[in-house]
Amino acid sequence: MARYGLLIDASKCTGCHACSIACSMYNELEEEVTYNRLEFIERGKYPNAVMEIVPLQCMHCDNPPCATVCPTNATFKREDGIVSIDENKCIGCKYCMTACPYDARQLNESRIPEKCRWCPEMLEAGKQPACSSTCMNEVRLFGKLDDPDSEINKKMAQHEVSQLVTEKGTKPRIYYIKRK
Amino acid sequence: MLTNHKFWYAVSGALILFGAAGALNIIIHGEHSMGTSNYVPWGALIAGYVFFVVSSTGLSLVAALGHVFHMKRFEPLAKRAVLGSIITLLMGFIVIGLELGSPFSMIHILFSPNFQSAIFWMGLLYGIYLVLLVFEFIFLLKDDHKKSRLFGILVLISAIAAHSNLGAVFGFLVARSYWTGPYMSIYFILSALLSGAALLAFMYFLVSKVKRTEDMQVEGSHIVSHLGKLMVLFLSITVFFTVWKILTGVYGAVPGKHDGIMALLAGPLSFQFYFFELGFGMIIPLLILTLPGGFKPARVFAAAAFALVGIFVMRIDLVFAGQMIPLEPVKGALLPQFRDWTITWAEWGVMAGAIGGAVLLYLMGERKWNLETAPHEEGEDEKAPVSVQLAKKA
Numbered sequence A: 001m002a003r004y005g006l007l008i009d010a011s012k013c014t015g016c017h018a019c020s021i022a023c024s025m026y027n028e029l030e031e032e033v034t035y036n037r038l039e040f041i042e043r044g045k046y047p048n049a050v051m052e053i054v055p056l057q058c059m060h061c062d063n064p065p066c067a068t069v070c071p072t073n074a075t076f077k078r079e080d081g082i083v084s085i086d087e088n089k090c091i092g093c094k095y096c097m098t099a100c101p102y103d104a105r106q107l108n109e110s111r112i113p114e115k116c117r118w119c120p121e122m123l124e125a126g127k128q129p130a131c132s133s134t135c136m137n138e139v140r141l142f143g144k145l146d147d148p149d150s151e152i153n154k155k156m157a158q159h160e161v162s163q164l165v166t167e168k169g170t171k172p173r174i175y176y177i178k179r180k
Numbered sequence B: 001m002l003t004n005h006k007f008w009y010a011v012s013g014a015l016i017l018f019g020a021a022g023a024l025n026i027i028i029h030g031e032h033s034m035g036t037s038n039y040v041p042w043g044a045l046i047a048g049y050v051f052f053v054v055s056s057t058g059l060s061l062v063a064a065l066g067h068v069f070h071m072k073r074f075e076p077l078a079k080r081a082v083l084g085s086i087i088t089l090l091m092g093f094i095v096i097g098l099e100l101g102s103p104f105s106m107i108h109i110l111f112s113p114n115f116q117s118a119i120f121w122m123g124l125l126y127g128i129y130l131v132l133l134v135f136e137f138i139f140l141l142k143d144d145h146k147k148s149r150l151f152g153i154l155v156l157i158s159a160i161a162a163h164s165n166l167g168a169v170f171g172f173l174v175a176r177s178y179w180t181g182p183y184m185s186i187y188f189i190l191s192a193l194l195s196g197a198a199l200l201a202f203m204y205f206l207v208s209k210v211k212r213t214e215d216m217q218v219e220g221s222h223i224v225s226h227l228g229k230l231m232v233l234f235l236s237i238t239v240f241f242t243v244w245k246i247l248t249g250v251y252g253a254v255p256g257k258h259d260g261i262m263a264l265l266a267g268p269l270s271f272q273f274y275f276f277e278l279g280f281g282m283i284i285p286l287l288i289l290t291l292p293g294g295f296k297p298a299r300v301f302a303a304a305a306f307a308l309v310g311i312f313v314m315r316i317d318l319v320f321a322g323q324m325i326p327l328e329p330v331k332g333a334l335l336p337q338f339r340d341w342t343i344t345w346a347e348w349g350v351m352a353g354a355i356g357g358a359v360l361l362y363l364m365g366e367r368k369w370n371l372e373t374a375p376h377e378e379g380e381d382e383k384a385p386v387s388v389q390l391a392k393k394a
């Protein structure tokens, strides 16, 4: 069974939001709802100010607090590492929303806290998730972490990488290439 | 007016109507009719739920003083406290039921339980607690002291388990440092004692006025005075807990925790914190009770009324201070200083309706059952009080 992960090179992100739009279209979401978003950081002072952009979404944690707190196992970790949701089991307590340190959950019209599921149908068809395949700058490289020859592993070997909010013990599956 | 049955029926009816309108609005419009968001997912109904179940736990704990620990002066409380405990728990369930997106999926708690989830345990433990409470009440009504005491002990254990676990629902949230840790479980139990004593003093004062029997008037005013003394103790404990929560929050700058405390002290929650939580909830009742003549029933009643309002706001503060500080997964990202939240009319309605429901059910209970408690004399378990014997003869 594959172990999926995502490598993000945020320094290449132009902030075009194509990933967010692709996500919304693929998941047929309401207006302005998306499972991945961009966070902006201002660095420095004018005239030497720069804007850094960091794409953010569900990290498909290996120790997902959202699944730990879910009373009915509606949120669960698949063998391939995707953190998924069985909406029939969800009672709508929103405990996963309060438990996620990344604010990754979005309540849908049926009052189910939804999130990125890494487009499982696309993966089955051998494609990349909608956000990754849409990004013009190849900011998002999706792949198999357990395959030493995978693109993602090769690229990770070439760069220093970091992860977000590791201090909460979530063990995220998304890596970020460190900016120079 | 306050001593008139009809007045209370009218009040509860009006509140229930308001509640029904709010509940309908939430059922039809879902989350849109609530003041929550993706960033502040738990709304006022969570605070309302906590308020009701804290009341239930508090009533059971105070009832146990007489009924389980044989503190004579609190023995007459048992039936009313246990009835109140059942009713407030049921109202809490209604409030949380409306907060849940799909309450009917609760059935999966049985078929697909996650033993690591504090909400799973919350469902299970409060379920057990409710069943035990009902048994305790049945045996109390039968004046079967042996069995009712046995169930009283079980209720006490389950109340502490269920309620401290409710604290852990918050305390387990590693992502929200305002809540993380064992503090919540301990604080919930101790503040439940204050809720219980205040609610009982409030109830008992009114019952002793509405029931114009001489027994009840004498007994009622005695109990209310004793409850006032208990309140001083529990208010002091609550002050103690609040002071240390604030000091440990201000000290250092733990992200989330420090900002949450500052939201209370000098941010958007400060008015409600100082005026209601501290003023109504602690300082005013403490002053009313500790100034000379403070344990006169009317004074205790006033202190209890202030404390109950303060305790309600305390729950609101607790729920929102934990969520309104934005999480910062990307350090330095541009974020609002505070996340927005509101309490919508539908949410006010549901909480008001639950209070109305509690009043109505309680009035019906007073009507249906004899809630005077027989004295617990050793070896005389079957002996009923004079009032019960007279009632039976009649």
Ligand code: SF4
Pocket: A057, A058, A059, A060, A061, A064, A065, A066, A067, A083, A099, A100, A101, A102, A103, A104, A105, A115, A170
């Ligand atoms: S990022 Fe949030 S929603 Fe995604 S697996 Fe981790 S805790 Fe769950």
